[in-house]
Amino acid sequence: MAQDQETGPRTEAEGALEPVAAGQGAETLHTETGAAYKAEDGGGTFPPFDPSTYPSQLLWLAITFGLLYYLMSKVALPRISDILEVRRDRIADDIAEAERLKRETDDAIAAYEQALAEAKSKAHAIAQDTRKSIGTEIEEKRKAIDAENAEKMAEAEKRIDATRETALENVSEIAVDATQAIVKQLIGGRTAKKDIEAAVSSALRG
Amino acid sequence: MAIDPIKQFEIKEILSLGEIGGADIALTNSGLFMILTTAAVTAFLMLATSGRTLVPSRWQSIAELCYEFVAKMLRDAAGTEGMRFFPFVFSLFMFVLFANLFGMFPYFFTVTSHIVVTFALAMLVISTVIIYGCMKHGFGFLKLFAPEGVPAPILPMVVVIEVISFLSRPVSLSVRLFANMLAGHITLKVFASFVVSMSALGFAGWLGAILPLTMTVAMTALEFLVSFLQAYVFAVLTCMYLNDALHPSH
Numbered sequence: 001m002a003q004d005q006e007t008g009p010r011t012e013a014e015g016a017l018e019p020v021a022a023g024q025g026a027e028t029l030h031t032e033t034g035a036a037y038k039a040e041d042g043g044g045t046f047p048p049f050d051p052s053t054y055p056s057q058l059l060w061l062a063i064t065f066g067l068l069y070y071l072m073s074k075v076a077l078p079r080i081s082d083i084l085e086v087r088r089d090r091i092a093d094d095i096a097e098a099e100r101l102k103r104e105t106d107d108a109i110a111a112y113e114q115a116l117a118e119a120k121s122k123a124h125a126i127a128q129d130t131r132k133s134i135g136t137e138i139e140e141k142r143k144a145i146d147a148e149n150a151e152k153m154a155e156a157e158k159r160i161d162a163t164r165e166t167a168l169e170n171v172s173e174i175a176v177d178a179t180q181a182i183v184k185q186l187i188g189g190r191t192a193k194k195d196i197e198a199a200v201s202s203a204l205r206g
Numbered sequence: 207m208a209i210d211p212i213k214q215f216e217i218k219e220i221l222s223l224g225e226i227g228g229a230d231i232a233l234t235n236s237g238l239f240m241i242l243t244t245a246a247v248t249a250f251l252m253l254a255t256s257g258r259t260l261v262p263s264r265w266q267s268i269a270e271l272c273y274e275f276v277a278k279m280l281r282d283a284a285g286t287e288g289m290r291f292f293p294f295v296f297s298l299f300m301f302v303l304f305a306n307l308f309g310m311f312p313y314f315f316t317v318t319s320h321i322v323v324t325f326a327l328a329m330l331v332i333s334t335v336i337i338y339g340c341m342k343h344g345f346g347f348l349k350l351f352a353p354e355g356v357p358a359p360i361l362p363m364v365v366v367i368e369v370i371s372f373l374s375r376p377v378s379l380s381v382r383l384f385a386n387m388l389a390g391h392i393t394l395k396v397f398a399s400f401v402v403s404m405s406a407l408g409f410a411g412w413l414g415a416i417l418p419l420t421m422t423v424a425m426t427a428l429e430f431l432v433s434f435l436q437a438y439v440f441a442v443l444t445c446m447y448l449n450d451a452l453h454p455s456h
Contacts, residue, residue, distance in 0.1 A: 047215040048320045055229035060237030064244040073293030076251040080273045
């Protein structure tokens with residue numbers, strides 16, 4: 001669009017400048033320097049100030065520069081700007097994609113960390129529960145064992161008591177027998193068994 | 207002296223095309239090199255970008271570099287509106303640059319060493335500025351000659367100065383390029399001819415020729431720089447003048 005607008009003034013400009021350049025401006029320059037050079041060297045004018053070459057140069061300049069302008073504006077520059085545009089788009093796309101991926105990664109990391117925290121707290125709770133249940137179980141078992149032990153102990157004590165009782169009974173019997181024998185040896189005769197028993201039991205108690 | 211430093215600027219007729227309005231029209235060496243310049247610029251850009259690759263090849267990067275160099279130059283000087291002149295400025299820059307660089311080859315003709323060519327290009331620029339400025343702003347374009355904020359008493363003087371500076375633009379634009387190319391080539395030729403004429407004198411001449419030879423080599427490098435620089439200056443000034451057409455009230 002911009003190029004089309006440009007073409008108008010440019011071609012007009014080119015048409016306008018030719019008479020100016022070929023006409024007065026450069027020709028006045030020629031008469032001074034060209035003459036000096038001619039006088040010095042003897043052959044030809046100083047080439048850049050030789051107006052007879054101007055029409056050809058201007059014609060070829062108009063043709064070549066016009067062609068160059070056309071080729072640049074229609075072919076070469078759109079092509080390069082296309083390449084640059086594609087690259088800019090591609091880079092922008094890639095950056096957007098990278099950003100998206102980074103966001104996804106961040107989300108994934110956050111999710112992972114949350115899951116990790118949840119798992120940790122769950123594990124903690126499970127451990128707590130287990131510890132508690134094991135504790136009560138142990139306690140129960142301990143109580144049961146304690147009760148059993150107490151029972152057994154009571155039983156044993158009873159048994160010990162019984163045994164001691166029997167033992168004591170045996171002891172008084174043995175003591176009566178021994179006393180009877182001793183008394184017999186010492187005083188002779190027979191002593192009433194009842195008296196001995198009473199004596200022994202009082203001695204044992206005392 | 208056998209070597210004439212002016213001879214390289216001679217226009218030689220290759221093919222006569224007859225007469226138009228009393229003027230001889232012919233294909234000359236100048237015309238031939240204009241054709242070569244156009245062909246070289248076009249071929250360079252088309253071949254370099256033929257791959258259209260996303261990651262540019264070396265040649266494609268050079269073409270893209272040229273594009274972005276001129277585009278930035280124009281955008282900086284004349285703003286985004288100035289981009290409508292982009293093909294014009296780009297063509298000018300490439301044409302002058304390639305014409306200048308072609309001149310650096312021995313025996314090649316330098317198109318831009320002729321005032322008529324540079325003056326025609328300068329007039330093309332100025333005509334574009336005037337025509338576009340008048341089309342877009344009408345009489346507002348004349349504000350170009352009356353800068354804002356100038357006190358009324360000195361305004362006439364400023365206007366006169368502005369008009370003179372505007373009129374001298376095509377002259378300075380064309381003479382700068384023409385004179386640089388002309389002077390550079392003459393200097394090169396003179397130094398190079400010293401080498402030839404001194405080395406003809408025998409051993410002492412050989413020794414003496416070292417200095418002009420060094421100068422010739424150094425001047426050649428300098429001329430390459432000047433070739434680029436003058437094309438750049440021409441394009442930058444074009445951008446600035448186009449900016450005047452787009453925004454006359456500066």
